[in-house]
Amino acid sequence: MAPFAPDAPTKQPSPPTLYSFKDSDELSSSLAAFVIKAQNEAIERRNKFTVATSGGSLPKMLAKELVNRTDNALRWDKWEIFFADERLVPLDHEDSNYYLCDKEFFSKVPELKRSQIHTIDESLLEDPEELSDAYEKELVTAFAGKASVRNPVFDLILLGMGPDGHTCSLFPGHELLNEKDRWVAPIEDSPKPPAKRITVTYSVDRSCRSSADVAESFFYAQLNHAHRVAFVLAGEGKQEMLSKVLDQPELGLPASRVKPAPPGDVYFITDDAASKTTKYERSEFKL
Numbered sequence: 001m002a003p004f005a006p007d008a009p010t011k012q013p014s015p016p017t018l019y020s021f022k023d024s025d026e027l028s029s030s031l032a033a034f035v036i037k038a039q040n041e042a043i044e045r046r047n048k049f050t051v052a053t054s055g056g057s058l059p060k061m062l063a064k065e066l067v068n069r070t071d072n073a074l075r076w077d078k079w080e081i082f083f084a085d086e087r088l089v090p091l092d093h094e095d096s097n098y099y100l101c102d103k104e105f106f107s108k109v110p111e112l113k114r115s116q117i118h119t120i121d122e123s124l125l126e127d128p129e130e131l132s133d134a135y136e137k138e139l140v141t142a143f144a145g146k147a148s149v150r151n152p153v154f155d156l157i158l159l160g161m162g163p164d165g166h167t168c169s170l171f172p173g174h175e176l177l178n179e180k181d182r183w184v185a186p187i188e189d190s191p192k193p194p195a196k197r198i199t200v201t202y203s204v205d206r207s208c209r210s211s212a213d214v215a216e217s218f219f220y221a222q223l224n225h226a227h228r229v230a231f232v233l234a235g236e237g238k239q240e241m242l243s244k245v246l247d248q249p250e251l252g253l254p255a256s257r258v259k260p261a262p263p264g265d266v267y268f269i270t271d272d273a274a275s276k277t278t279k280y281e282r283s284e285f286k287l
């Protein structure tokens with residue numbers, strides 16, 4: 001399979017694809033099939049699978065059909081897991097996205113080693129800037145093998161969306177929506193507690209930092225540089241905001257701004273309760 005080579009910046013991102021399923025069971029089994037396809041393509045491409053996950057309602061829906069499988073479809077040894085956002089609390093704190101993912105998902109997969117899961121550095125909790133820089137470096141190092149080369153492109157980014165349209169820890173109207181420099185940024189005034197967090201940013205336009213990177217003309221990362229980005233949303237509580245995000249992208253809500261550079265794609269994988277009111281066209285789920 002050809003390596004990911006983002007097209008010229010003049011090419012427009014593809015519109016989102018909406019898959020809607022009758023209930024949460026169907027959503028979870030289709031999500032598992034979607035993840036396995038992304039995994040298989042990534043392994044064929046680079047012999048590993050890099051995934052960024054979120055907290056909130058996602059880990060439970062993700063785990064439902066991924067853990068305890070008996071069909072050998074999952075190649076856990078190839079997974080490298082990162083966090084699309086994280087709260088600045090100890091990793092065993094119940095507000096931690098790692099803690100939640102571990103409780104719902106990782107701990108149920110004995111094949112997954114702790115070294116495959118890239119968590120924040122707990123020793124830096126008192127210094128959000130430092131911690132955020134360290135996590136960015138962690139990401140760069142894991143992707144490129146050395147911190148001086150910077151070209152992470154996630155194979156899959158899994159996102160949730162809050163009732164205000166926030167995704168990761170990117171909140172409506174917040175200055176971080178315009179962050180063009182950092183791939184991972186700290187936020188200390190999150191309107192949803194806890195206030196201190198880090199988040200992956202969009203950072204699509206500024207895809208290089210050093211002149212060497214400029215010469216290396218495709219050099220892409222973050223939310224808008226991934227093979228696949230998937231929002232996973234279930235329940236009536238997501239209905240109103242999903243309609244706004246899909247039907248009124250001009251509102252510029254944080255979730256609407258996720259537009260991966262071609263050939264990356266963005267998907268909304270929902271149940272019918274969440275997608276009930278959107279007028280956006282549903283696509284037939286085929287892999």
Ligand SMILES: O=C1O[C@H](COP(=O)(O)O)[C@@H](O)[C@H](O)[C@H]1O
Pocket residue numbers: 054055056057058085086097159160161162163166167168169192
């Ligand atoms: O604060 C956060 O919220 C979002 C959405 O959570 P959900 O419970 O509405 O699914 C989540 O995606 C993010 O990781 C988390 O830090």
